[in-house]
Every structure is written in C-alpha cells, then in structure tokens.
Amino acid sequence: QKEVEQNSGPLSVPEGAIASLNCTYSDRGSQSFFWYRQYSGKSPELIMFIYSNGDKEDGRFTAQLNKASQYVSQLLIRDSQPSDSATYLCAPLTEGKSTFGDGTTLTVKP
Amino acid sequence: EAGVTQSPTHLIKTRGQQATLRCSPISGHTSVYWYQQALGLGLQFLLWYDEGEERNRGNFPPRFSGRQFPNYSSELNVNALELEDSALYLCASSFMWGGSYNEQFFGPGTRLTVL
Secondary structure (H helix, E strand, O other), rough: OOEEOOOOOOEEEEOOOOOEHHHHHHHOOEEEEEEEEEEEOOOOEEEEEEEEOOEEEEEOOEEEEEEEOOOOEEEOOOOOOHHHEEEEEEEEEEEEOOOOOOOOOHHHHH | OOOOOOOOOEEEOOOOOOOEHHHHHHHHEEEEEEEOOOOOOOOOEEEEEEOEEEEEEOOOOOOOOEEOOOOOOEEEOOOOOOOOHHHEEEEEEEOOOOOOOOOOEEEEEEEEEOO
C-alpha cells in the first residue's frame, strides 16, 4: 500500500459544479498537508496548505483535514471552471520531506 | 521576487553519460528538494538539502547524488545514465520558521532525455 493514496481519476464535473478530491495517507508524523495543482507539462504550484484538523478556505478552494483515524484530506473546488482542469497532487509533510500522491486528474467540462 | 530557477531547461544525454542539473532557490530559502517525475507518473522524492547538508534521501540508487552550495543553490548529478532516467526533474525550495517546515515552491523543471 502506498503512503499517500489518491483516486487517479479522471474526475469529470460540469462547469459550476463542486469538485471533490480525496487523499488518504498513513504517516501519523505528518506536520502539515499540502495540495498542489499541476497543469500538463508544467511544474506543480501550491494552492492550499493546512496544518491542523478542520477546514481552511481560500476563495473557491476549501481544504479539509481529519487526523482522527486514518489521515484524510479533502479538497473542494466550488464553482468549478474549465481552467481548473489539471492534476491535483496531495502531499503530507514530515520532517521536511513531502511524499506526493500520484494525483487526481480533474476535467471541468463547459 | 524571483522564483525557483533551474537549468538547463532541456538536457539530452546518451546511456552511460553523466548529467548535471542545477537549481537556485528563492532568496531566503535554505532548503532545496529534488524530485523525479517520469512521463504520466507522480513525483518521486529524490533528495533534500538544508543548510548545506543532505537531510533525507528517497529510494534511488547512489548514482543519484547532489550537493548544496553556501549560497543555497544546489546541483543534482546522475551518473551512468540509464534509459529509465528520462524524466522531468523538479527542484523545490522552502524555509524553516518557528521550528516548522513550510510549503515548497517548485521550479520549472529540467527535462532529461536519455538516448
């Protein structure tokens, strides 16, 4: 079993809908959690980071973190736009090392 | 503020040769990370340097090595290149604040092709 699990997708949602991406990780020593967006042929860019249990909102993006049992993080994208079509990578951070999931490919259809 | 820079953008080598990739972190960042991303696959952690020292290493053979210079820039060396080393190599930088590690910012990457 991988340390970081993501649904590979592809996940397809219509424009304006809510896209929900999930990430499960097993490292209980993780200090913080990051979500990155990667467009095809480009390098990843940070879109959200969260340090503690609960929700964090930034514009149309909400990151949720639950350390209670198996560590789970969810990224919600409200009012999805075609420009949100990309691969989304999650990464728990432990002692300076990020372990990335393989990513979920999201397609937002106009 | 300038972001993370990497050079060269593209690098073509043949099997058995050595490749050297370079990275300059964001000003003020002391940590540099290296990742390998093969086509269509996820990011695989290679190396982490902080304050000039190697802090952690991923599951890669010893022919993958690197170093960090006093100005915090970094170099990744890949010896005895193999065809499967063809990938996008990404460098990221970060800083430590209050005892915590912070988000990583990625450079544009170096596309290494081994023929």
